[in-house]
Amino acid sequence: MTSTTPPVGAGPLQRREARLAWGLLSPTLISVALVVILPLLAIFWISVKPVELADLRAPAPVVRDALRGSGDDLRLEYRLRNSSQEQEVRNVVLTATLPDGVLPAGDLPDACTLEADRLTCRFDLFEPGHRDRLALPVTLDGTSADAAKDALRAAPATATGESDNVLTDTTFTLDNFRKVFDGGEFWSVLWVTLFYTVFGTIGALLFGMFAALLLNKSFRGQGVLRGLYLFPYVAPVIAVAFTWVTLFDPFSGSINALLLQMGATEASINFFGEKPLALIMVTVFEIWRYFPLSFLFILARMQSIDTDMYEAADMDGASPFQQFWYLSLPQLLGILSVLFLLRFIWTFNKFDDIFLLTGGNAGTRTLTVNVYEQAFALSNIGAGAAVAVVIFACLILFAVLFFRFLSREEGL
Amino acid sequence: MNLLRKGGVTAWIIGALWAVTMSICVAIVISFSTGRPLAPTLLSAAALGGLAGLALVARKGEGLALGRWLPVGGAFLVAIAAHIWDGPAMRGTAETGALWMAVAWAGFAATVAGPLLVMLKELQPGPNSRHDFEAAVIRFLTGFGYVFFTAIVAIPFYVMVMTSLKSQQALLANPLDFSIDLSRGTDLFRSYVELFRDFNFGRYMAISAFVSVATVAITILFSVPGAYAVSRLRFSGQAVMSRSILLIYMVPMIVLALPIYIGFSMLGLRNSVFGLLLIYPVTTIPVALYMLQGYFRGIPAEIEEAGLMDGLSRLKVIWKITLPLSLPALASVSLYVFMIAWNEFLLAFMLLDDPSKFTLTRGVAMLNSSEIPRQHLMAGAVIATVPIMVLFLGLERFMTRGLTAGSVKG
Numbered sequence: 001m002t003s004t005t006p007p008v009g010a011g012p013l014q015r016r017e018a019r020l021a022w023g024l025l026s027p028t029l030i031s032v033a034l035v036v037i038l039p040l041l042a043i044f045w046i047s048v049k050p051v052e053l054a055d056l057r058a059p060a061p062v063v064r065d066a067l068r069g070s071g072d073d074l075r076l077e078y079r080l081r082n083s084s085q086e087q088e089v090r091n092v093v094l095t096a097t098l099p100d101g102v103l104p105a106g107d108l109p110d111a112c113t114l115e116a117d118r119l120t121c122r123f124d125l126f127e128p129g130h131r132d133r134l135a136l137p138v139t140l141d142g143t144s145a146d147a148a149k150d151a152l153r154a155a156p157a158t159a160t161g162e163s164d165n166v167l168t169d170t171t172f173t174l175d176n177f178r179k180v181f182d183g184g185e186f187w188s189v190l191w192v193t194l195f196y197t198v199f200g201t202i203g204a205l206l207f208g209m210f211a212a213l214l215l216n217k218s219f220r221g222q223g224v225l226r227g228l229y230l231f232p233y234v235a236p237v238i239a240v241a242f243t244w245v246t247l248f249d250p251f252s253g254s255i256n257a258l259l260l261q262m263g264a265t266e267a268s269i270n271f272f273g274e275k276p277l278a279l280i281m282v283t284v285f286e287i288w289r290y291f292p293l294s295f296l297f298i299l300a301r302m303q304s305i306d307t308d309m310y311e312a313a314d315m316d317g318a319s320p321f322q323q324f325w326y327l328s329l330p331q332l333l334g335i336l337s338v339l340f341l342l343r344f345i346w347t348f349n350k351f352d353d354i355f356l357l358t359g360g361n362a363g364t365r366t367l368t369v370n371v372y373e374q375a376f377a378l379s380n381i382g383a384g385a386a387v388a389v390v391i392f393a394c395l396i397l398f399a400v401l402f403f404r405f406l407s408r409e410e411g412l
Numbered sequence: 413m414n415l416l417r418k419g420g421v422t423a424w425i426i427g428a429l430w431a432v433t434m435s436i437c438v439a440i441v442i443s444f445s446t447g448r449p450l451a452p453t454l455l456s457a458a459a460l461g462g463l464a465g466l467a468l469v470a471r472k473g474e475g476l477a478l479g480r481w482l483p484v485g486g487a488f489l490v491a492i493a494a495h496i497w498d499g500p501a502m503r504g505t506a507e508t509g510a511l512w513m514a515v516a517w518a519g520f521a522a523t524v525a526g527p528l529l530v531m532l533k534e535l536q537p538g539p540n541s542r543h544d545f546e547a548a549v550i551r552f553l554t555g556f557g558y559v560f561f562t563a564i565v566a567i568p569f570y571v572m573v574m575t576s577l578k579s580q581q582a583l584l585a586n587p588l589d590f591s592i593d594l595s596r597g598t599d600l601f602r603s604y605v606e607l608f609r610d611f612n613f614g615r616y617m618a619i620s621a622f623v624s625v626a627t628v629a630i631t632i633l634f635s636v637p638g639a640y641a642v643s644r645l646r647f648s649g650q651a652v653m654s655r656s657i658l659l660i661y662m663v664p665m666i667v668l669a670l671p672i673y674i675g676f677s678m679l680g681l682r683n684s685v686f687g688l689l690l691i692y693p694v695t696t697i698p699v700a701l702y703m704l705q706g707y708f709r710g711i712p713a714e715i716e717e718a719g720l721m722d723g724l725s726r727l728k729v730i731w732k733i734t735l736p737l738s739l740p741a742l743a744s745v746s747l748y749v750f751m752i753a754w755n756e757f758l759l760a761f762m763l764l765d766d767p768s769k770f771t772l773t774r775g776v777a778m779l780n781s782s783e784i785p786r787q788h789l790m791a792g793a794v795i796a797t798v799p800i801m802v803l804f805l806g807l808e809r810f811m812t813r814g815l816t817a818g819s820v821k822g
Contacts, residue, residue: 025641352757
């Protein structure tokens with residue numbers, strides 16, 4: 001008699017389903033690995049390398065060829081140089097094809113060999129900034145100098161060489177991190193980031209809630225207003241950021257003209273150029289641009305609250321503010337905290353807005369803007385990567401919080 | 413608190429605050445639409461508004477309590493004083509002209525009286541119940557909110573459009589003047605003509621449209637199978653997958669952009685639309701996958717099982733049953749992804765240097781230079797904004813649903 005026991009482990013159907021699932025997911029997983037995971041790993045690697053912006057162009061030999069002289073003195077000239085002033089290039093090989101009808105008329109330069117019409121020259125080493133000139137006497141046979149020049153232009157000589165690449169060798173340094181944490185600058189950047197993130201997030205939430213309360217009733221034109229209030233979020237950041245810059249321009253800006261005319265200010269204010277004001281302005285911009293998002297979510301949540309509860313509260317004599325405080329707010333707490341977390345992280349990550357408004361000047365340099373500043377303005381890619389690593393560390397902290405929170409919040 | 417709830421006091425305060433708001437609004441509207449100088453005089457506006465509020469409540473009462481008349485008297489005094497020193501509610505100069513002053517005052521009177529009537533309709537002279545008092549305050553806050561939000565949203569867009577239609581001299585002469593000189597005829601659109609003719613904006617628009625549509629197509633192609641797997645199929649790691657998708661959303665673009673810049677520089681992919689198309693979809697796939705899996709979960713599994721029983725393969729089930737049922741979700745996701753790709757600035761800015769391959773946002777960034785006049789920059793901003801706005805307004809239903817489904821449900 002065979003005993004019937006439930007099957008152990010995954011059955012064939014189940015395994016097939018799992019295989020199919022991974023198959024369906026694989027395009028996503030592979031692309032994410034290539035574009036997200038790989039760069040993230042690269043950031044850690046670069047952050048401990050002494051890489052400058054100039055190092056991205058690897059040193060290479062550069063060659064220019066030309067047909068010079070005339071008559072008996074006709075020669076093919078190859079001018080070679082090392083493109084880098086700092087690094088040597090090794091094993092340089094020059095390859096050129098002699099045009100049809102151009103024949104060598106003298107000794108080849110020492111470094112060169114000629115096979116049929118293929119000229120190959122080898123050099124062991126090019127010092128930094130090294131230049132060299134090779135001349136090959138030639139005669140013309142059945143072709144004109146102009147035709148030969150055209151042929152040269154059509155198939156120019158090429159040169160290859162080997163050089164050290166600071167990105168792939170094994171020199172490591174902690175200078176990048178030292179530079180980032182050096183002096184008081186880092187702490188001021190961190191403080192600006194925190195100010196921007198905290199006030200930008202809270203402000204966007206408060207304004208979003210206010211707007212949601214306004215539109216949480218049906219009246220004619222409600223749809224129009226809702227569409228209108230989403231404009232700042234939907235429009236391209238570049239358009240609205242430049243509009244704000246134009247609007248608040250200290251010389252030709254309308255807001256300054258308005259304030260002057262109303263007598264609210266004596267002299268025009270440089271909104272995006274003065275130290276404490278610029279930070280406040282970029283935070284206000286952040287609030288302005290992202291209140292629609294919180295507004296949308298909060299409104300969606302409000303509309304799903306049962307209205308019976310409010311009727312009952314009305315019967316019991318609760319005043320409107322009491323209804324909001326004791327009935328609506330507790331219902332909205334879930335969505336508010338989720339929004340707070342999401343917005344907090346996204347504001348922390350925000351780069352474009354500040355970059356377009358102030359370029360990180362006038363005390364508005366956040367961590368993300370600092371990545372760009374270090375890597376491109378100061379041409380120190382390594383230091384930029386080091387800042388990126390700091391950002392990433394902060395994000396991991398947030399992610400831990402986020403996951404802990406998610407497990408409690410069933411709505412998501 | 414009890415004093416605040418007296419009808420007269422409430423009405424006086426609400427009236428004053430509303431009138432101040434309205435005097436500022438009317439002054440801004442007149443200034444921005446005609447360019448004529450007009451400044452609100454807040455004190456006298458407050459006095460007038462307070463008076464209006466009082467009058468609206470007092471007409472309901474019969475007895476004359478001292479508590480009602482004290483603020484009335486005070487308001488009168490302030491109003492009279494303000495009238496002497498300043499214009500009533502708004503002050504213009506000779507340049508403003510009598511006609512526009514009259515328009516401004518008429519507008520002020522109408523926008524103060526009308527809404528105040530509604531706001532104060534339930535208030536009685538003397539003590540009010542907490543309910544009526546708060547209802548009046550809420551109606552005031554509502555009115556203020558509509559005005560405030562509409563102003564902060566509309567003004568920048570209004571300025572953007574109007575600046576693009578002005579000439580450089582007119583802009584510098586009076587930054588407040590956004591009136592359109594209709595006699596210029598088609599010359600009004602000179603900035604746009606120059607952008608399309610001299611700055612290659614037609615090409616940038618085509619590139620942006622191509623990149624955005626391609627991004628949408630690739631994103632949908634990748635995320636539909638992924639979302640289906642996460643929402644329907646059972647496999648170990650399913651729960652982890654559906655959660656960690658959102659984590660990718662948390663990685664800042666600038667952190668990725670730096671290594672991508674380096675990699676692309678070495679591979680020679682910078683300055684190519686193809687390079688952009690390698691990156692853009694990956695930034696949108698996680699969001700799309702997350703939105704779609706939520707929607708797929710809502711489709712009854714029985715329908716698909718019926719398909720399986722009838723001999724369809726899984727892929728056929730997705731193609732013939734799941735996808736047709738989720739067309740609205742696909743529309744939302746496509747619209748959202750299109751918006752992200754169309755608006756994307758950072759990568760385009762870092763990776764594209766060759767003006768013949770710019771996307772629209774990169775092209776607008778190019779206009780931000782001291783040599784190019786401001787109205788060109790604003791015209792560029794309008795060109796970048798209008799297509800996305802038209803799409804958005806036309807398909808707002810999908811858009812809002814897409815945005816909300818993107819992160820949170822319920």
